[in-house]
Amino acid sequence: MELIIMSKEIKEYGKEFTGAFKNVKYKDYKFKKNNKKPVFLESISQFKNLLNLKDGMTFSFHHHLRNGDYVLNMIMEYIHSLKIKDITIASSSFFPCHETIIKMMEDGTVKTLHGDYFSGPVAEAVSKGKCKQPVVITTHGGRPREIMENELPIDIAFIATPSVDKDGNGTGSQGPSNCGVLGYAIADSIMAKKVVLITDNIVSEINQKEIEFYNVDYVLKVDKIGDPKGIVSGTTQITKDxxxxxxxxxxxxxxxxxxxxxxxxxxxxxxxxxxxxxxxxxxxxxxxxxxxxxxxxxxxxxxxxxxxxxxxxxxxxxxxxxxxxxxxxxxxxxxxxxxxxxxxxxxxxxxxxxxxxxxxxxxxxxxxxxxxxxxxxxxxxxxxxxxxxxxxxxxxxxxxxxxxxxxxxxxxxxxxxxxxxxxxxxxxxxxxxxxxxxxxxxxxxxxxxxxxxxxxxxxxxxxxxxxxxxxxxxxxxxxISDEVVAISKYRDGTILDLIYKV
CATH class of the missing domain: 3.40.1080.10 (Glutaconate Coenzyme A-transferase)
Structure with missing residues (x-):
């Protein structure tokens, strides 16, 4: 694997704003799929036929519920039951609660991972070479850039959404699983070939619309999408040391x-x-x-x-x-x-x-x-x-x-x-x-x-x-070994470093 050497002073390069979207604002990216409202589903089993699930697909998730997220595990357990293989999981981050996907890395259900942050058992498994292909670790800004410019094509975005209204619009700041914001999921909702909102709270009206109904294909209501207490994972108190x-x-x-x-x-x-x-x-x-x-x-x-x-x-x-x-x-x-x-x-x-x-x-x-x-x-x-x-x-x-x-x-x-x-x-x-x-x-x-x-x-x-x-x-x-298990990428897509198996 070739390591790209940076030849420019990145601090200045980062202010040039080169690329396909350099002259447009985010609101101009909204690609309206159709005028139809999304279909509301009753069971996860309906995914099998409606989503045309097959080997080699890329599924995306977000991490706003952090260590309290239930949705990534819920969906991947279902995929695992269908014996689908070689899936790429493109989640904005991975937390200890996602440990269940390790068995899927080992049996070939999951081919590789793409995210901005890895912690806990999943990170350890990647370091030990459990993934079939090296994972990609990018930045919070690099991920939407890759998605919006189709460097990271997403087949299906499964978006944990604390509240969805009757029209299919979604928000992160309402309902029992309130996580506040859905900022890391918006690029996915716009660019994915299919978008599924997973929610535990359907209401007549939402207070702060973040995901537009016309970017949504399906809405599935479940008992619980996560535990909001898991948002508070890590240090959030001023040190007394x-x-x-x-x-x-x-x-x-x-x-x-x-x-x-x-x-x-x-x-x-x-x-x-x-x-x-x-x-x-x-x-x-x-x-x-x-x-x-x-x-x-x-x-x-x-x-x-x-x-x-x-x-x-x-x-x-x-x-x-x-x-x-x-x-x-x-x-x-x-x-x-x-x-x-x-x-x-x-x-x-x-x-x-x-x-x-x-x-x-x-x-x-x-x-x-x-x-x-x-x-x-x-x-x-x-x-x-x-x-x-x-x-x-x-x-x-x-x-x-x-x-x-x-x-x-x-x-x-x-x-x-x-x-x-x-x-x-x-x-x-x-x-x-x-x-x-x-x-x-x-x-x-x-x-x-x-x-x-x-x-x-x-x-x-x-x-x-x-x-x-x-x-x-x-x-x-x-x-260190000579087996590459992960790639560290910069916000513009440059490969900064390679991470080797331990």
Whole structure:
């Protein structure tokens, strides 16, 4: 398998918006299939004849219910019972709840997987070579780009939909399985050859229409599409760890003195404990300086909802709700705005939100001496996640910041070379750790602005690496096989790296 070498500075390339859809907005992509309303079904068994199910098809799913999703397993168990083979599952992400598909990978029902994030038993199975073909790990913006440009053709999109009205329109923000937003499923609903909404709540009218009836072929009502409590999977609380708080305080000071902190700045942070602590520390700076933000974006947590309600940001752009509080806010607050994955981070949508960010706060499993970041594999080579929006926002933001302890579990976050490139170093600007801060040498403006603040302890990345190795020693290189089990792809489709069997 050939590895495509990147020859351009991706941060600049990411702002050129090349591609088929560079001059159109998302609303112009809506391809009306017909004027007929979808057919409402009574049983999953009706799929066999209506959908012309056969070997080699590609089925898509979304992950807004996160670790509470029931639909992917429900559909694939049915497919398994029909003895259909060589299926590609194109889900926006895979969580521990999807463990049941491992047996289908082993017996040939599933040929390969395509997603933005892999965790739990499915990720481990992929790492052990259980899939017949290498899986594809792309970004949150890369997936809608591939779907909209037909690089990822979808035969049938099975969309978990918390509420569907009598006409067949769907929403994520109503009903017992409310997940807030359906942003990752919209491209699927537009481009798939067949679209099936799976719901546990049919109503006469919905409050925020996200999927249009004319893009839907069938609606199936089931007892339950998922457990909304599973949305809250992962850290969604501000860290209380003194070291994490110290990192957050340093990061907030970096933002304030970067030269880009000004009225109307746009901001995104992840849902991790340290990342949320950065938002808390930044709020105190905003209170002191009187500066108000334009928007905050991404996966939304309760803390960002509070900042919106208190007036620190004018708007929230939400592609995924991380908390129940966020699902409630998006219904009642007009300035808490739903967005699709295409609007969030598709490189070929010139209005994408990721490219309007001033600051993004990100985590890392590893960062190397060239600022490349790994959030996909652990030190043992096992898949632990994926880019998600990491690479998209790092490329789009004016200032991309990695926050991490320098040494965690006796391992240095700085390595000579990352195991897997998830986000290319050209797009990473600053690394903030508890034992020093490194700035990408290409960002001379940031170096000039931040070097004036002596308390920040600005050093080059080689010095950060030296400090870490003095504490941990230099780790031995682990041997890897030559069998490729996954491909790490960039938002524009470039192959960033290959992941090998463990």
């Amino acid at each position: 003194p070291v994490g708080i110290k990192i957050a305080q340093k990061c907030a000071k970096v933002i304030e003195n970067s030269g880009y902190y000004k009225e109307g700045f746009n901001f995104q942070t992840g849902a991790g404990g340290v990342s949320l602590a950065v938002a808390k520390e930044l709020k105190e700076i905003m209170k002191r300086t009187g500066v108000k933000g334009g928007f905050a974006s991404g996966g939304i947590t309760d803390y960002l909802v509070e900042m919106l309600e208190e007036g620190y940001f004018k708007k929230l752009y939400d592609v995924q709700c991380f908390t129940v509080g966020a699902t409630e806010s998006i219904v009642k607050n007009k300035n808490h705005i739903k967005m699709t994955a295409n609007e969030y981070a598709n490189i070929n949508n010139k209005n994408n939100i990721a490219n309007k960010l001033d600051f993004v706060i990100l985590g890392a499993s590893e960062v190397d001496l060239n600022f490349n970041v790994n959030v996909t594999t652990g030190s043992d080579g096992v898949i632990i996640g994926g880019s998600g929006g990491h690479a998209d926002t790092a490329a789009g933001a004016k200032v991309s910041i990695i926050v991490s302890k320098l040494v965690n579990s006796r391992r240095s976050v700085i390595v000579d070379r990352v195991r897997t490139i998830s986000t290319p170093g050209e797009t990473i600007d600053i690394i903030v750790t508890d034992r020093g801060i490194a700035i990408n040498p290409k960002r001379t403006d940031l170096i000039e602005n931040l070097s004036k603040i002596k308390s920040l302890d600005i050093v080059n990345i080689e010095e950060l690496y030296r400090r870490a190795i003095n504490l941990t020693g230099k780790p031995k290189k682990r041997k």
